[in-house]
Amino acid sequence: MARPGLPPADPSPQGERRLALRDDLAALYGLFTAPQAAAQLEEQELRQLVHRALADLTPDELRVVELRYQHKRSPGQVASRLGMAPRRLRALETQALRKIRAHLQAWKDGS
Numbered sequence: 001m002a003r004p005g006l007p008p009a010d011p012s013p014q015g016e017r018r019l020a021l022r023d024d025l026a027a028l029y030g031l032f033t034a035p036q037a038a039a040q041l042e043e044q045e046l047r048q049l050v051h052r053a054l055a056d057l058t059p060d061e062l063r064v065v066e067l068r069y070q071h072k073r074s075p076g077q078v079a080s081r082l083g084m085a086p087r088r089l090r091a092l093e094t095q096a097l098r099k100i101r102a103h104l105q106a107w108k109d110g111s
Contacts, residue, residue, distance in 0.1 A: 049104065058092075
């Protein structure tokens with residue numbers, strides 16, 4: 001049974017019915033866009049992955065990463081602002097980056 005405004009369903013080789021989308025109709029509905037769509041989708045997926053990775057950080061690790069990479073502060077500035085020794089700052093930054101890399105590597109490996 002066809003729905004109004006949608007193309008008729010085509011039978012698949014296994015006898016199942018699936019929706020056949022013409023490129024122009026799919027573009028009209030926003031289901032198929034320019035070749036950049038795949039890149040945009042991957043970029044969005046990576047942003048979500050980084051967001052999840054950041055959510056796994058401790059509050060101290062998150063603050064260090066935020067100040068170092070989002071606000072582009074030097075290690076000395078961050079240590080001073082957070083009132084911690086430079087050695088502690090380096091340890092927190094190293095732990096945080098290791099956690100983020102682990103998330104990215106798992107995604108890359110398909111896990």
